[in-house]
Amino acid sequence: MDCLRAETYVLEQLRAHLPATLYYHGLHHTLDVVQQAGAIAAxxxxxNPTDLALLRTAAHYHDSGFLTTYQGHEAAGCELVRRTLPGMGYTKAQVDQICALIMATQFPQRPGSSHLAQILCDADLDYLGRPDFEPISRTLYDELRARHLVTDEDAWNRIQVDFLRAHRYWTPTAQRLRAPAKQARLLMLEALV
Structure with a gap:
């Protein structure tokens, strides 16, 4: 596995080709997920070095499908993984595992009993329980408005309430560090709607 080459490749693609209106799902989000996945894993x-490498690769590629599509971006990301990673020394089994990790992040998240998938899912939505929830949430609102997927702030608040109610953290680490603040935000948003 040439992880550095795989990471460099996808970061270059994201930097050069992501649509400018991906205010939330931009390169900054990918880098945040990579960082959070590493922190949660620790x-x-x-x-296990192989597990950490696969998790890190999956974090780098988890939203790479946005390069070609908005809806179904997880499956599109897996297509990119299957097309590129074998040429970078990843075995079929490793590619399959990376794709399983990516697909677990599709909402509603389904990591099952895979510890690595649970970590990636928690890293992907780590911001829900962080102090920077408000500004990050605003970027998602702006992204959805740019795609005409949300009409106004009242509709957005209802979407957020439904999303926060349906979401759960999977790892003991995220449950301890992020779930209480997420729950407080949910109560705040419920009071608005």
Whole structure:
């Protein structure tokens, strides 16, 4: 596995070709997910170098499907993974595992019993329980408005309430560090709607 080459490739693609209206799902989000996945994995005691490499690669590629589509971007990301990673030394089994991790992030998230998938899912939506929730949430609102998927702030608040109600953190680390603040935000938003 040439992880550095795989990461460099996808970051170059994201930098050069992501639509400018991906205010939330931009390169900054991918880099945040990579960082959070590493932090959660460390807190969860994941030390196997192969597992960490696969998790890191999946985090880098988890939203790469936005290069070609908005709806169904997880499957499109897996197409990119299957097309590019074998040429970078990834085995079929490793590619399959990376794709399984990416597909687990599709909402509603379905990581099953895979610890790595649980970590990636929690990293992907880590912001829901962080102090920077408001500005990050605003970028998602702007992105959805640009695509005419939300009409106004009242509709957005209802979407957020439904989303926060349906979401759960999977790892003990995220449940401890992020779930309480997420729950407080949900109560605040419920009071608005």
């Amino acid at each position: 807190a969860e005691g994941v030390t």
